[in-house]
């Protein structure tokens with residue numbers, strides 16, 4: 087059995103990491119302007135404020151712990167591989183909770199908060215401290231060029247070709263904890279359906295494209311994902 091799982095902010099919500107959009111309007115993008123904080127233009131216009139936004143999220147992440155949903159997906163990875171199948175885990179999350187729960191192969195299509203990238207030479211480095219204009223690139227040594235290694239709006243997500251290949255050879259596509267509002271990730275279910283692949287949504291509430299899924303399971307990820315994996 088080959089399964090492609092796409093996760094979003096909802097899988098890390100019970101680990102204390104805020105989601106971006108929710109019906110109650112208390113998501114990160116309800117409090118902060120994504121066009122100012124999560125676009126290359128916003129970073130060019132006001133890098134200090136963007137650094138402060140991601141530095142706060144990085145410190146918060148370092149204190150966070152994986153939850154039962156992350157642990158269940160790590161078990162699924164092992165379980166499928168010993169039975170000759172495979173799990174392709176792609177996440178929109180920039181946190182490292184899947185890896186901390188034991189998942190060995192995780193594709194971060196929107197980048198990683200614990201990495202920084204030099205806008206000059208493109209070098210990507212592990213980064214756990216605050217990032218700022220004074221941060222020097224460990225590659226080319228230039229200061230003032232380091233930025234969070236995340237995919238901002240208007241930027242091309244990472245690993246789209248690998249995701250496409252995995253999707254086209256999958257038996258099942260499952261979306262977990264995502265609102266289905268950000269593309270191209272929100273379009274994967276349509277691609278899976280078009281390829282005749284079975285689809286399932288696991289979420290707290292129906293997502294924007296809930297109707298596209300063959301199967302829907304609702305509840306907190308820390309309960310619904312272990313129940314689905316078992």
Ligand SMILES: CC(C)NC(=O)[C@H](Cc1c[nH]c2ccccc12)NC(=O)[C@H](CCCC/N=C(/NCCC(=O)O)S[C@H]1O[C@H](COP(=O)(O)OP(=O)(O)OC[C@H]2O[C@@H](n3cnc4c(N)ncnc43)[C@H](O)[C@@H]2O)[C@@H](O)[C@H]1O)NC(=O)OCc1ccccc1
Pocket residue numbers: 093094095096097099100105106107108113124178179180196236237238239240241242243246262263264265266267268269270288289290291292293305306307308
């Ligand atoms: C807002 C939207 C309309 N805009 C877009 O989609 C844009 C523009 C666009 C492109 N194509 C389109 C087509 C139509 C319309 C618009 C577009 N897309 C882009 O700009 C993308 C880049 C998008 C990436 C932007 N970066 C992020 N983040 C990184 C930084 C950061 O994190 O700061 S996006 C941001 O939203 C993403 C999606 O959010 P979710 O993860 O789904 O989280 P959300 O809060 O929305 O939902 C949480 C869900 O969990 C549920 N939940 C809550 N608690 C729990 C719980 N306890 N248990 C279970 N579920 C739970 C809730 O009910 C809810 O449903 C997140 O990953 C997050 O990363 N780039 C691009 O298109 O480049 C060109 C291109 C593309 C392909 C090929 C060539 C060229």
